[in-house]
Amino acid sequence: MSLYATRRGANSIATTLCWVAAIFGLAWLFVILIALLYEGVRGLSPAVFTEMTPPPGSAGGLLNAIAGSLIMTIIGVAVGTPLGMLAGTYMAEYGRYTKLTMIVRFINDILLSAPSIVIGLFVYTMLVHPMGHFSAISGAVALALLVVPVVVRTTEDMLLLVPGSMREAASALGAPRAHVVGKVAYRAAKAGLITGVLLAVARVSGETAPLLFTALNNQFWSTDLAAPMASLPVVIFQFALSPYKDWQQLAWTGALLITIAVLALSIAARMLSAGRRKSK
Amino acid sequence: MFSIEPNRRDANGAGQEAGSNMSEVVLQQAASPSVVADRTRVLGRLALVDRIFRQATRAAAVIVLVILGGVIVSLVYGSLPSIRAFGFGFFVSQSWNPVTENFGAAPAIYGTIMTSAIAMLIAVPVGLGIAVFLTELCPYVMRRPIGTAIELLAGIPSIIYGIWGLFVLAPFLQSHVQPALIAAFGDIPVFSMLFAGPPYGIGMLTAGFILAIMVLPFVASISRDVFETVPPVLKEAASGIGCTTWEVMRYVVMPYTRVGVIGGVMLGLGRALGETMAVTFVIGNAHKISGSLLAPGTTISATIANEFTEAVGDLYTSALIELGLILFLITFVVLAIARYMLMRIEQKSA
Numbered sequence: 001m002s003l004y005a006t007r008r009g010a011n012s013i014a015t016t017l018c019w020v021a022a023i024f025g026l027a028w029l030f031v032i033l034i035a036l037l038y039e040g041v042r043g044l045s046p047a048v049f050t051e052m053t054p055p056p057g058s059a060g061g062l063l064n065a066i067a068g069s070l071i072m073t074i075i076g077v078a079v080g081t082p083l084g085m086l087a088g089t090y091m092a093e094y095g096r097y098t099k100l101t102m103i104v105r106f107i108n109d110i111l112l113s114a115p116s117i118v119i120g121l122f123v124y125t126m127l128v129h130p131m132g133h134f135s136a137i138s139g140a141v142a143l144a145l146l147v148v149p150v151v152v153r154t155t156e157d158m159l160l161l162v163p164g165s166m167r168e169a170a171s172a173l174g175a176p177r178a179h180v181v182g183k184v185a186y187r188a189a190k191a192g193l194i195t196g197v198l199l200a201v202a203r204v205s206g207e208t209a210p211l212l213f214t215a216l217n218n219q220f221w222s223t224d225l226a227a228p229m230a231s232l233p234v235v236i237f238q239f240a241l242s243p244y245k246d247w248q249q250l251a252w253t254g255a256l257l258i259t260i261a262v263l264a265l266s267i268a269a270r271m272l273s274a275g276r277r278k279s280k
Numbered sequence: 281m282f283s284i285e286p287n288r289r290d291a292n293g294a295g296q297e298a299g300s301n302m303s304e305v306v307l308q309q310a311a312s313p314s315v316v317a318d319r320t321r322v323l324g325r326l327a328l329v330d331r332i333f334r335q336a337t338r339a340a341a342v343i344v345l346v347i348l349g350g351v352i353v354s355l356v357y358g359s360l361p362s363i364r365a366f367g368f369g370f371f372v373s374q375s376w377n378p379v380t381e382n383f384g385a386a387p388a389i390y391g392t393i394m395t396s397a398i399a400m401l402i403a404v405p406v407g408l409g410i411a412v413f414l415t416e417l418c419p420y421v422m423r424r425p426i427g428t429a430i431e432l433l434a435g436i437p438s439i440i441y442g443i444w445g446l447f448v449l450a451p452f453l454q455s456h457v458q459p460a461l462i463a464a465f466g467d468i469p470v471f472s473m474l475f476a477g478p479p480y481g482i483g484m485l486t487a488g489f490i491l492a493i494m495v496l497p498f499v500a501s502i503s504r505d506v507f508e509t510v511p512p513v514l515k516e517a518a519s520g521i522g523c524t525t526w527e528v529m530r531y532v533v534m535p536y537t538r539v540g541v542i543g544g545v546m547l548g549l550g551r552a553l554g555e556t557m558a559v560t561f562v563i564g565n566a567h568k569i570s571g572s573l574l575a576p577g578t579t580i581s582a583t584i585a586n587e588f589t590e591a592v593g594d595l596y597t598s599a600l601i602e603l604g605l606i607l608f609l610i611t612f613v614v615l616a617i618a619r620y621m622l623m624r625i626e627q628k629s630a
Contacts, residue, residue, distance in 0.1 A: 021409025115554025206437020
């Protein structure tokens with residue numbers, strides 16, 4: 001009987017600890033979101049979206065940083081997505097069982113979680129150093145390099161979910177392989193592919209480390225791709241570590257904007273793939 | 281439907297003109313040399329498109345490999361001056377002096393490993409607890425929302441953790457937790473060294489704690505996915521002979537999924553080692569090894585983030601790039617082991 005009691009005791013201790021762990025884990029999500037809302041909303045005003053980043057000690061907004069983030073993210077995604085999709089297509093459609101696919105899958109998974117600051121160093125030595133100055137385009141390239149692994153992964157996963165019988169049916173009608181992929185497999189996996197791109201945008205839009213020494217920062221409005229460009233994360237980094245209250249407030253507001261954007265993108269991606277799962 | 285359409289229209293047109301039935305059209309078509317040539321041309325074009333597309337996808341796959349190769353080659357190339365100047369001493373030297381251009385990586389490597397160790401010490405038990413909770417204890421309707429919330433925690437950019445850590449967590453630890461730690465462990469031999477010095481707020485412990493919060497969702501969600509690969513029959517059998525929930529987890533689920541869980545933990549470790557922004561905010565950026573966890577320190581990524589744009593001179597830049605190379609090699613090995621282990625559990629469940 002005492003053995004039974006010990007076992008039951010151990011069980012209730014362990015399960016209680018698991019409950020505590022879950023509450024502990026979730027609590028941080030709420031603590032962080034509440035702090036962000038509390039500090040960020042205070043600074044929200046139209047000026048944030050219409051004025052440039054201010055010099056220390058005066059009021060201003062984040063317009064140039066928001067625009068810079070958008071420009072570099074769009075270019076990065078526009079460059080990285082096709083490359084990632086093609087590579088993912090090769091892995092799922094053409095070379096599913098080849099050695100190349102196995103190696104690429106392994107390497108891609110490593111790139112997926114490789115430190116992004118190293119990607120920044122890579123772009124610095126490849127682009128910034130030879131060009132002689134920091135530029136928005138090298139920032140965009142760094143972001144593109146971060147987009148590729150995400151898109152490769154989701155493209156491959158989603159294409160592997162498309163039933164082989166659909167491809168066989170198209171092939172039996174005489175469709176060439178490129179058409180089987182383009183008009184049947186892509187179409188069937190459309191929601192999943194979009195999910196991948198959304199996740200990539202979410203991943204990239206908060207990235208700071210690779211932009212620090214590629215796009216650098218810019219106090220003023222600039223759309224020149226060959227010149228340094230401001231971006232929200234880098235501005236947050238600079239302003240948060242500054243001693244000026246105005247800058248710190250703008251950093252919180254910027255952080256709130258990024259978090260909302262990233263959470264919205266991830267939730268949208270989730271709903272897309274969830275809708276797909278239900279319809280299947 | 282496909283681009284054979286012009287050809288089919290030809291066939292229809294021919295059929296209407298002749299006003300005859302289908303088989304005759306086919307015969308006519310086969311006989312007419314121009315139609316045959318036309319079809320050959322269309323098929324040739326399709327084959328060409330097919331070949332181009334195939335090669336393009338193949339090239340893209342190769343480019344992924346080239347990117348990795350490029351990263352390694354460029355980092356090695358960039359760090360050559362520093363490797364030549366300092367050699368192996370770079371790993372053990374504690375000096376970091378931009379004026380005399382004398383650099384050593386020991387404090388940064390030590391900080392990286394210590395903060396990651398603190399992070400894993402907290403994140404692994406809590407993450408496993410969450411995974412057990414999600415697979416066994418949680419009411420069924422709550423499983424998806426809670427799982428999703430934890431995965432969302434993984435998606436929050438690291439700079440958010442950084443700014444929160446700097447303005448919210450560090451002051452809180454400084455005024456509440458760290459004095460208590462110093463008071464509690466001040467008289468115990470080993471611990472008094474770990475928790476020595478004034479409570480700065482920022483430092484190794486704070487950085488490790490933020491990393492733990494960041495890594496937690498990865499460990500939790502991968503462990504949950506891995507736990508779900510256990511065949512229900514095994515768990516039911518264990519429950520059937522009278523095992524408690526905990527015993528089912530401890531003696532059936534965990535041994536079965538050990539490899540996968542270790543893979544997930546290593547993946548989290550890879551994240552913690554390479555994490556930059558969150559750490560940069562709260563580490564304090566001090567280039568010295570100190571025994572106390574409350575003291576400011578630095579990590580490889582924080583050093584690079586803080587100093588790279590201000591680095592003057594080739595040797596300074598090169599030393600920072602060599603730090604990046606070291607970081608990349610460490611994370612590469614950790615991540616490679618993680619992926620290998622996760623691959624094994626995938627094969628097992630397939």
